[in-house]
Amino acid sequence: MNIHEYQGKKxxxxxxxTVPKGVVIKSIDDGIEFLKTATNPPWVLKAQIxxxxxxxxxxxxxxxxxxxxxxxxxxxxxMQLITKQTGADGKIVSxxxxxxxxxILQEFYIAILIDxxxxxxxxMFSDKxxxxxxxxxxxxxxxxxxxxxxxxxxxxxxxxxxxxSKYDLSNxxxxxxxxxxxxxxxxxxxxxxxxxxxxxxxxxxxxxxIALDSKWNFDVNGLRRQPSLIILRDEREEExxxxxxxxxxxxxxxxxxxxxxxxxxxxxxxxTMDIIKLKGGSPANFLDVGGGASVDKVAKAYEILVSxxxxxxxxxxxxxxxxxxxxxxxxxxxxxRSNHRKLPLIARIKGFKEDQAKEILRKSASTVVLIDxxxxxxxxxxxxxxxxx
Numbered sequence: 001m002n003i004h005e006y007q008g009k010k011x012x013x014x015x016x017x018t019v020p021k022g023v024v025i026k027s028i029d030d031g032i033e034f035l036k037t038a039t040n041p042p043w044v045l046k047a048q049i050x051x052x053x054x055x056x057x058x059x060x061x062x063x064x065x066x067x068x069x070x071x072x073x074x075x076x077x078x079m080q081l082i083t084k085q086t087g088a089d090g091k092i093v094s095x096x097x098x099x100x101x102x103x104i105l106q107e108f109y110i111a112i113l114i115d116x117x118x119x120x121x122x123x124m125f126s127d128k129x130x131x132x133x134x135x136x137x138x139x140x141x142x143x144x145x146x147x148x149x150x151x152x153x154x155x156x157x158x159x160x161x162x163x164x165s166k167y168d169l170s171n172x173x174x175x176x177x178x179x180x181x182x183x184x185x186x187x188x189x190x191x192x193x194x195x196x197x198x199x200x201x202x203x204x205x206x207x208x209x210i211a212l213d214s215k216w217n218f219d220v221n222g223l224r225r226q227p228s229l230i231i232l233r234d235e236r237e238e239e240x241x242x243x244x245x246x247x248x249x250x251x252x253x254x255x256x257x258x259x260x261x262x263x264x265x266x267x268x269x270x271x272t273m274d275i276i277k278l279k280g281g282s283p284a285n286f287l288d289v290g291g292g293a294s295v296d297k298v299a300k301a302y303e304i305l306v307s308x309x310x311x312x313x314x315x316x317x318x319x320x321x322x323x324x325x326x327x328x329x330x331x332x333x334x335x336x337r338s339n340h341r342k343l344p345l346i347a348r349i350k351g352f353k354e355d356q357a358k359e360i361l362r363k364s365a366s367t368v369v370l371i372d373x374x375x376x377x378x379x380x381x382x383x384x385x386x387x388x389x
Contacts, residue, residue, distance in 0.1 A: 001218045002050045003232045006097045008214035012198070015187040017180055018210045020099040024048075031073045034098060035066055042101040045072050049091040050237040052215070053083035055131055059093070062101060069098075087256060091237065102210065107200035109133045109144075110177075112184045114194055121149040121188070123160075123181060127167045129200035155185055176209050191229065192222030220246075241304050248300050250289060257282030258385040260311040260343075262301055264289050264323045272317045275374060281382035284311045291322040298331025299338075306341045313344040313384035315377060320351025329357035333364045344384035345369065348377045 009019040025031050047059035054060050059081050063069035073096060082090035109129035115122035126133060126144045133144075145163050149155060160181055164174045184196055195217040202212045223230050235243055245252035251266065259281050263269035266288050273283040285308065289301045305314065318328050328349065336345070346369045349357050361368045371377040 001220050001223065001229070001233055002237070003216050003218075003229075004048045004050070004095065004097075004234060004237075005046065005214055006048060006095070007232045008196075008216040009211065011187065011191065011216065012211050012214055015183045017183050017198075018208065019214070020044075020102065020210060020212065022097050022099040025073065025096045025098055026077075026094060028070075028074065028077065031070065031096075031098075035069065039100065041065055041069070043069060044099045044101050045069070045076060046097045046099070047076050047079065047081055047093040048095040048097055049081055049083075049086070049093060050234070051081070051083045051085040051091060053085055053131070054081065057081060057083050059083070094236070102202060102212070103205045104200075104202045104212075105205055106203040107212075108177075108203070108209075109197075109199045110180065110184070110201050111195065111197040111199070112188050112193075113196075115148060118148060121151055121185070123147040123149065123184075125163070125177075127169070129202075133199055149185070151189075155182055172207070173203065173209070180209065192219050192226055193217065194219045241307055245287075245301075245304050248297060248304075250287065250297070250301050250304065252288075252301075252304060253286040254308060255283055255285055256310070257284040258310055258312040259381050260284045260287075260305040260308065260314040262287050262289060262298075262305055262314065262316045262318075264291060264293065264318050264320075264328075268317060268319060272315065272374070272378070275378045276315070276382065279375070279378050279382055281378065281385065284308055289323075289328075293323060293327065293331070295327050295331045295334065298328050299335040302332060302335035303339060306339060306343055311343065312386075312388040313346070313381045315381040316345065316347040316349070317374060317377070318347075318349045318351070318357075320349070320353060320357075323351070324353045325349050325351055325357035326353040326360060329360035329365075332368065333360060336365050336367075342367075344381070344388070346371060346377045346381045346384070348372060348374055 006024050013019050023034050042062055042064045045061040047054055061072040063072050076093050076096050079093045080090045081093055107129035109126040111124045113122055124146055128143045147163055160178055164177055188196055197215040198211045200212050202210050218229060239254045241254055242252055259276055261272055261283050263272050269286055269288045276283050287305055289298055318325055348371055358370055
């Protein structure tokens with residue numbers, strides 16, 4: 001689950017990290033009220049959507065007087081903001097965060113996340129924060145440092161000091177950074193976060209470190225013990241099909257491609273998507289129906305999958321272990337009978353109750369193409385997707 005920047009900054013402040021003074025504005029009237037008591041300009045107006053790259057497309061404005069403030073606020077509220085992360089449809093701006101503007105001496109990047117490869121927590125740090133941080137790993141990898149933390153041991157200050165000392169920083173700034181590291185680490189665990197990112201973490205002309213932007217991601221499996229976080233969820237920022245799938249305990253993530261994928265098991269789902277990409281196609285979604293899906297759950301998964309208008313063909317890849325293949329077949333038959341979108345459906349079904357499943361589909365859903373080889377199934381799905389308008 002993602003949250004807005006202004007919500008993330010409140011959380012940072014709760015954990016002792018300095019953030020700018022800000023006001024959340026949702027209407028022109030809110031803006032007028034703000035100006036009655038506002039400090040002197042300049043102000044920063046920041047569109048609040050779940051996406052990075054806002055500045056490059058006009059989502060962040062600097063107002064140096066009240067007239068500019070009113071004009072920019074009017075421009076931002078209701079704007080359809082399309083960034084490199086939103087997709088072609090973009091996001092509608094309904095909230096603007098207004099903050100004081102700082103004179104910045106240097107911008108840093110700092111993030112804490114889960115390093116699944118090494119089964120550790122990882123801090124990432126650079127002395128070159130800002131909008132170009134995404135290019136550092138390829139263009140300037142020396143400035144981007146990774147520091148692993150064993151969650152059973154905690155923060156090793158000596159290790160962090162050694163890494164930070166490689167930058168041209170004063171001892172005072174290094175100690176301030178260490179304090180931020182400790183606070184981020186505490187927030188990460190206490191709030192069941194999977195990512196906390198501050199970019200930029202700015203060094204002001206008063207030698208203070210202040211978080212000018214904040215990005216958070218939370219493990220949805222931990223929300224049951226985080227009631228204060230659930231209310232921060234903004235479903236308007238999420239894909240409607242993803243919201244619907246969550247209600248039925250389906251792991252669904254919408255993508256930009258044309259081949260709908262229905263798979264059981266996250267690993268097999270990722271491998272299926274990889275094969276589609278390898279063959280020159282583009283998956284329209286990640287969809288894991290789970291290991292013990294019922295007939296109704298399979299039918300609902302198919303309904304959600306084909307509700308995405310980008311989908312031109314469907315590839316079903318099932319390996320029956322815990323999952324009964326005949327349940328999958330019954331679910332597909334039910335979905336095909338009730339759904340108005342008649343799309344090419346290629347199914348690779350192997351494992352428990354495989355023969356029964358294939359017989360069910362041959363008798364009741366003769367339009368389904370059954371293929372045992374995954375490479376062939378992926379190639380055929382791509383072929384169908386390219387033919388349909």
